[in-house]
Amino acid sequence: MTLDCPLPLPAKDRILLGHGSGGKLSAELLRDVFLPVFRSPVLNRLDDQAVIEIGGARLAFTTDSFVVKPLFFRGGDIGSLAVHGTVNDLAMCGATPLYLSAAFILEEGFETAALRRISESMARAAEAAGVEIVTGDTKVVEKGSGDGVFINTTGIGLVPPGLNLSAANARPGDRVLLSGTLGDHGIAILSEREGIAFDTPAESDSAALHTLVRDMLVATDGIRAMRDPTRGGLASTLHEIAAQSGVGMALEETAIPVREEVRGACEMLGLDPLYVANEGKLVAIVAPDSADAALAAMRRHPLGAQASIIGTVTSAHRGMVTMKTAFGTTRLVNMLAGDQLPRIC
Amino acid sequence: MKFLDEYRDPKLARAIVAEIRKTVTRPAVLMEICGGQTHTLMRYGIDELLPEQVELVHGPGCPVCVTPLEIIDKAVAIASTPGVILVSYGDMLRVPGSESDLFRVKAAGGDVRMVYSPMDALRIARQHPDRRVVFFAVGFETTAPANAMCVWQAKREGLLNFSILVSHVLVPPAIRLLLGLPGNRVKGFIAPGHVCTVMGFTEYEELAAQFHVPFVVGGFEPLDLLEAILMLVRQLEEGRAQVENQYVRSVTRFGNEPARRRMFEVFEVSDRKWRGIGEIALSGYRLRPEYAAFDAEQIFGIQTRTVEEPAECIAASVLQGLAKPVDCPAFGTRCTPETPLGAPMVSSEGACAAYYQYRRHVEVAQAFLPVELPS
Numbered sequence: 001m002t003l004d005c006p007l008p009l010p011a012k013d014r015i016l017l018g019h020g021s022g023g024k025l026s027a028e029l030l031r032d033v034f035l036p037v038f039r040s041p042v043l044n045r046l047d048d049q050a051v052i053e054i055g056g057a058r059l060a061f062t063t064d065s066f067v068v069k070p071l072f073f074r075g076g077d078i079g080s081l082a083v084h085g086t087v088n089d090l091a092m093c094g095a096t097p098l099y100l101s102a103a104f105i106l107e108e109g110f111e112t113a114a115l116r117r118i119s120e121s122m123a124r125a126a127e128a129a130g131v132e133i134v135t136g137d138t139k140v141v142e143k144g145s146g147d148g149v150f151i152n153t154t155g156i157g158l159v160p161p162g163l164n165l166s167a168a169n170a171r172p173g174d175r176v177l178l179s180g181t182l183g184d185h186g187i188a189i190l191s192e193r194e195g196i197a198f199d200t201p202a203e204s205d206s207a208a209l210h211t212l213v214r215d216m217l218v219a220t221d222g223i224r225a226m227r228d229p230t231r232g233g234l235a236s237t238l239h240e241i242a243a244q245s246g247v248g249m250a251l252e253e254t255a256i257p258v259r260e261e262v263r264g265a266c267e268m269l270g271l272d273p274l275y276v277a278n279e280g281k282l283v284a285i286v287a288p289d290s291a292d293a294a295l296a297a298m299r300r301h302p303l304g305a306q307a308s309i310i311g312t313v314t315s316a317h318r319g320m321v322t323m324k325t326a327f328g329t330t331r332l333v334n335m336l337a338g339d340q341l342p343r344i345c
Numbered sequence: 346m347k348f349l350d351e352y353r354d355p356k357l358a359r360a361i362v363a364e365i366r367k368t369v370t371r372p373a374v375l376m377e378i379c380g381g382q383t384h385t386l387m388r389y390g391i392d393e394l395l396p397e398q399v400e401l402v403h404g405p406g407c408p409v410c411v412t413p414l415e416i417i418d419k420a421v422a423i424a425s426t427p428g429v430i431l432v433s434y435g436d437m438l439r440v441p442g443s444e445s446d447l448f449r450v451k452a453a454g455g456d457v458r459m460v461y462s463p464m465d466a467l468r469i470a471r472q473h474p475d476r477r478v479v480f481f482a483v484g485f486e487t488t489a490p491a492n493a494m495c496v497w498q499a500k501r502e503g504l505l506n507f508s509i510l511v512s513h514v515l516v517p518p519a520i521r522l523l524l525g526l527p528g529n530r531v532k533g534f535i536a537p538g539h540v541c542t543v544m545g546f547t548e549y550e551e552l553a554a555q556f557h558v559p560f561v562v563g564g565f566e567p568l569d570l571l572e573a574i575l576m577l578v579r580q581l582e583e584g585r586a587q588v589e590n591q592y593v594r595s596v597t598r599f600g601n602e603p604a605r606r607r608m609f610e611v612f613e614v615s616d617r618k619w620r621g622i623g624e625i626a627l628s629g630y631r632l633r634p635e636y637a638a639f640d641a642e643q644i645f646g647i648q649t650r651t652v653e654e655p656a657e658c659i660a661a662s663v664l665q666g667l668a669k670p671v672d673c674p675a676f677g678t679r680c681t682p683e684t685p686l687g688a689p690m691v692s693s694e695g696a697c698a699a700y701y702q703y704r705r706h707v708e709v710a711q712a713f714l715p716v717e718l719p720s
Contacts, residue, residue, distance in 0.1 A: 016449075016452050325389055326389075327358055327389050329390025331389075331390050332704060334701075334702050
């Protein structure tokens with residue numbers, strides 16, 4: 001039975017797991033519940049981070065909660081993920097990440113040794129990313145009210161003067177660049193989940209992307225937007241950019257890199273790598289004459305060694321993403337309707 | 346990827362397409378039965394590659410789509426019963442019944458779990474002897490042996506807290522019905538490769554002889570389907586009506602006899618209602634009387650009322666190949682995968698949903714358009 005399909009969404013009187021999927025239901029929750037009451041022009045931009053000006057400095061400001069299950073997986077754990085996720089949200093607007101907060105919601109009975117392991121992993125990830133964890137909070141809920149540990153991190157960073165990356169900036173003719181293989185994180189999580197035990201060596205790509213972003217921005221000033229395709233995968237990220245910029249996207253299937261083990265797992269489980277989560281990849285929308293320079297800079301960086309140009313921004317099919325298949329035919333790439341896999345980050 | 350890339354090679358695909366173009370001289374309306382095949386055709390855009398004489402219409406072979414609303418309502422009622430764990434394949438969780446669906450039951454506190462194998466349902470039953478565990482057993486002949494096996498195993502172990510809600514349907518009776526309809530346009534069939542892996546293809550030989558229509562047992566990769574189409578076109582051009590096997594790496598004439606033996610120990614043929622088509626005589630399986638203790642319908646004794654499908658839905662015409670999904674005025678507007686009016690829009694393997702996912706040309710990203718805020 002496949003899961004990569006536009007399945008019916010149930011009525012909206014209760015929160016479903018799909019509301020946390022980063023797909024259509026998440027977008028509807030924003031549109032119907034949060035945005036109308038919070039009424040913030042900055043929030044309404046729906047970028048991965050807010051950019052606000054305080055005393056002449058332009059601050060990037062973002063927050064993210066982590067509920068991944070299992071807590072430890074090949075290539076990372078909830079602690080390193082909580083650092084990378086927030087660092088990356090800051091990095092996607094070109095900001096230099098500076099400070100993080102860390103808030104823990106712990107379940108009664110959770111092992112202190114595991115918490116120590118997670119904290120040490122966070123510390124290592126923060127040090128490697130050059131950010132400092134400067135404030136935090138701890139709450140404990142009754143046994144059964146949580147699932148071991150949930151972590152929230154909030155981050156601030158400095159945006160260089162004059163830099164305005166936004167998912168609303170894509171223009172027809174721009175190129176779509178992807179920094180590496182798709183689906184590594186989602187498949188790594190899935191292969192460790194209880195109940196679905198199968199033998200794939202997939203490893204999470206969880207990584208901090210800000211130095212890759214810095215190298216790209218040094219190489220060219222033609223970068224218009226960047227996003228990290230986490231929940232909902234590449235397809236959802238490109239839909240967001242297409243909708244926010246009022247453009248279409250045309251992808252080349254053969255240009256999109258996917259690891260063999262990830263393809264194999266997706267075939268077995270009926271998943272589509274386009275919708276599987278990544279935690280160490282970015283998509284960049286780049287002006288046509290800057291695409292080669294940006295690509296070269298990405299490939300020089302260890303996290304962008306397999307970068308490629310995967311498509312073009314078009315004026316046709318506004319708000320839609322199409323893909324030229326290996327057969328030369330064209331198909332639509334839909335937005336993820338329900339949840340493909342819950343609690344992957 | 347070995348054993349997959351060979352069947353997705355664009356160069357070989359072009360060669361087969363060229364051969365089809367060279368061979369075809371007259372209109373060939375072909376139907377693939379299986380929803381998995383529909384999905385591949387749409388995903389790879391195979392229909393775009395074919396000459397105009399070859400028209401593909403999409404059969405009723407999506408088990409999720411043809412499961413009647415009444416059965417889904419029963420699953421919802423069972424899952425809402427205290428102390429029950431309802432276990433299902435992922436697709437069925439999201440299919441709307443007449444009033445609710447299994448995801449909503451889960452959100453309201455019901456214990457609904459998704460598995461990839463019915464044997465996992467059995468494991469859950471062993472782990473929870475104090476709970477009643479019900480597996481929602483849907484599918485064609487393909488999934489029937491595994492579903493039968495878990496009931497057989499449960500009986501052997503005396504796992505009396507385990508039962509299954511059966512909604513099994515069979516392919517040949519549906520083809521027989523389609524071929525007998527007065528407006529039938531279908532001139533050749535791609536028979537379902539996975540079904541034939543279990544059943545073999547002697548049943549299709551009877552159909553081919555009776556209706557003088559060719560069949561080719563086809564696989565699920567793009568080259569499988571192109572080759573099956575070529576074989577059908579050749580038969581039509583030569584005036585033959587035989588059963589040929591394209592999917593030789595999986596299917597033999599007599600199929601998997603040990604699997605069928607176990608299956609018929611547990612199941613017997615019965616009448617079934619198909620969503621979008623209606624009642625078809627002897628078109629499904631039910632549990633044999635000696636397995637009544639594992640029959641969730643009997644254990645829970647839930648009565649549901651008959652539910653009428655919306656009049657606007659043209660599912661019957663789509664499933665007979667008389668209309669394309671995009672011919673329906675409700676397609677992509679009043680009828681979407683989120684709010685399906687009828688069977689073929691329900692799951693990704695349904696013809697309408699496959700068109701919606703890969704082929705429609707309407708605005709899709711409404712949910713992300715900037716919100717107009719009250720000033």
